[in-house]
Amino acid sequence: MSQRSVEPTGNKLLARLPQEEYERLLPYLEHVPFVLGEVVYESGGQMGHIYFPTTAIISLLYMMENGSSAEMGVAGNEGLVGIALFMGGNTVPNRAVVQSAGEALRMKAQALQEEFARGGTFQRLLLRYTQALMTQMSQTAVCNRLHTVEQQLCRWLLLSRDRLNSDELVMTQELIANMLGVRREGVTQAAGRLQEQGLISYVRGRITMLDRSGLESTVCECYQVVKDEYERLLA
């Protein structure tokens, strides 16, 4: 424990590194705080760092030409943001936005790439995480096509819950609508139904998940598929 000075409530990917690799990376890691709504990367923009969230949650959003948007993936302390730095593309055509305020560990692009090129556990973990993220993206595609807003809201809430240490989430319906790519009124109605069933409580930008198993029985299969795949690949 005491050797891992940078990791009290740390990032699960980094926590899985062997001591040797972890210690090699340690000098290059630094804490950074994020506030709600902060833009971590702009779509197509150069990335100077990779981020390993510890308490923050970061959404990957695609911004349409007409201004509407949709979330294609989310990363918390189980993962990282900045895949393009080791995949070789340097940029991605989407925006990374802080969905829940908190901290992340960041690492300069060059240090990341050097360690990745060594081909050790670090590379293996990063690639397996990337595969899990691909499952999340593709499942989002399916879910957008085939499931109701209410089911998708449940999926979104549960994915957020899994990346938080709390049942409470600071998030307006307006912002959730942007994430899900639906109208704000649609979220109001879906959230209203969940509240009637006693699954959540929603008060002015502050949502509390009251009944996790109830949410799990309302959600579509997409949630469990993604969750199982993360566990299979990263456990």
Place this chain on the structure above:
Amino acid sequence: MSQRSVEPTGNKLLARLPQEEYERLLPYLEHVPFVLGEVVYESGGQMGHIYFPTTAIISLLYMMENGSSAEMGVAGNEGLVGIALFMGGNTVPNRAVVQSAGEALRMKAQALQEEFARGGTFQRLLLRYTQALMTQMSQTAVCNRLHTVEQQLCRWLLLSRDRLNSDELVMTQELIANMLGVRREGVTQAAGRLQEQGLISYVRGRITMLDRSGLESTVCECYQVVKDEYERLLA
């Protein structure tokens, strides 16, 4: 040219390898034919080989519990099928189905993994391709959320066209509906409108693209985003 005996109308990824790496791989590559509808990988199934299509087109489909399905990506001679073999997960939760009959070059999993671990151009190309595929998957998610069936049909046709050497595609409306995750009647109507405009001609499982630029003016932005990203990453 003559040195590349396995590649007359070959796979573009393999074609980009330096001579040395290509020659090292050559003994491990073998041609395999695929017929329309053939299942290359089952969802969650073990993969013995990675496939580099030359003339075949292969769709990645997610099969829902209730039997409906949706396409999350497609690979032709610009790419490969079997990402999980080098990403480290071994399996993926989706099915790979032949969308257009043709050939592919395949390579045993072990040989692939050994060459990948060398960390040369081969690794670099495979990772960049994977990033391009991620863009395609995430753009599919967005497109499913925000665009009409007609736009999506155009996108699908253009993506297929780009992977064929012909304007003619053998594919029933029923199968396209499965790919797009919509009803067959929806495809009938969208295809009917495209035909009225003279963009395509559709006769009993045989579709001909008559006016490529017309299709490009009907398609949503998703097509160009994906295409540009493939070019950026792999050109």
Place this chain on the structure above:
DNA sequence: CCCCGTCTGTGTTCTAACACACATATCGCG
């Protein structure tokens, strides 16, 4: 305490796509 900006609830209307039913057209084969 009041007020204004923000957030949420609720109407009405409109449309794309679904569900289901069935008619028609085409192909290949005996």
Place this chain on the structure above:
DNA sequence: CGCGATATGTGTGTTAGAACACAGACGGGG
């Protein structure tokens, strides 16, 4: 040629969600 299998076209509801409009409800700063 005729028949059955396959593929496509069409018609009538039904519904989820969009678009738009606006009413309440909360909450922090003056």
